[in-house]
Amino acid sequence: MSAEADRISYLQALGIDVWRERGSAEPPPGEEPPARISDVPLMNWEQLQHKVATCTDCGLHKSRTQTVFGVGDPHADWLIIGEAPGQQEDQRGEPFVGRAGQLLDQMLLAVGLTRQTVFIANVLKCRPPNNRDPAKGEAAACRVHLERQIELIQPRLVLAVGRIAAQMLLESDAPLGRLRGRLHYLKDETLPLVVTYHPAYLLRSPSQKGKAWQDLCLARRVAAEQHA
Numbered sequence: 703m704s705a706e707a708d709r710i711s712y713l714q715a716l717g718i719d720v721w722r723e724r725g726s727a728e729p730p731p732g733e734e735p736p737a738r739i740s741d742v743p744l745m746n747w748e749q750l751q752h753k754v755a756t757c758t759d760c761g762l763h764k765s766r767t768q769t770v771f772g773v774g775d776p777h778a779d780w781l782i783i784g785e786a787p788g789q790q791e792d793q794r795g796e797p798f799v800g801r802a803g804q805l806l807d808q809m810l811l812a813v814g815l816t817r818q819t820v821f822i823a824n825v826l827k828c829r830p831p832n833n834r835d836p837a838k839g840e841a842a843a844c845r846v847h848l849e850r851q852i853e854l855i856q857p858r859l860v861l862a863v864g865r866i867a868a869q870m871l872l873e874s875d876a877p878l879g880r881l882r883g884r885l886h887y888l889k890d891e892t893l894p895l896v897v898t899y900h901p902a903y904l905l906r907s908p909s910q911k912g913k914a915w916q917d918l919c920l921a922r923r924v925a926a927e928q929h930a
């Protein structure tokens with residue numbers, strides 16, 4: 703409960719009438735304020751976490767176990783973005799867990815990073831049933847959350863992991879093979895983005911790990927140039 707709600711509750715317990723400013727956004731004591739999508743661009747980190755955790759802005763809220771906001775350093779230089787939570791992520795509330803998550807951890811270690819020194823998130827915060835591809839409407843509904851995360855983290859580089867994440871972020875239908883291996887930009891050409899393979903794909907196709915390594919080296923070089 704907020705300090706203002708505490709104060710009102712205390713005064714009411716003393717039998718003192720509490721006058722509220724007309725149109726005040728403060729809800730009655732004990733009630734959570736409804737989080738509105740139009741408020742998201744002004745939210746701080748904690749408000750955004752709460753908004754996502756209670757979000758019902760698309761149909762995916764009906765089948766999720768929990769939302770998956772992301773993990774890591776909210777001031778990280780690297781922002782890793784995947785597609786959406788899978789079954790294990792939905793259960794654990796953390797992105798990229800299981801074998802694919804372990805491989806992602808190894809990929810990060812190879813360029814001197816860890817899960818704690820980057821921030822890892824997904825485009826969608828709720829699991830699509832049966833791990834189907836997210837619908838365009840679901841991605842559109844959730845995009846505001848990721849955009850606010852990017853605003854608050856202010857990363858130097860985005861690493862888009864997997865075809866769906868890359869296509870959604872770049873609003874492109876191009877196959878991953880054409881999106882990886884070169885530099886893209888978000889946010890009016892100010893935020894560099896590198897595309898690489900999803901670790902789940904690399905587990906199925908280990909021969910592609912060399913290309914993923916090239917992508918990581920490109921990302922590392924670009925991030926270092928942002929520091930220069």
Ligand code: SF4
Nearest residue numbers: 757760763827828844
């Ligand atoms: Fe809200 Fe995003 Fe979850 Fe849809 S996927 S309910 S928009 S948090």
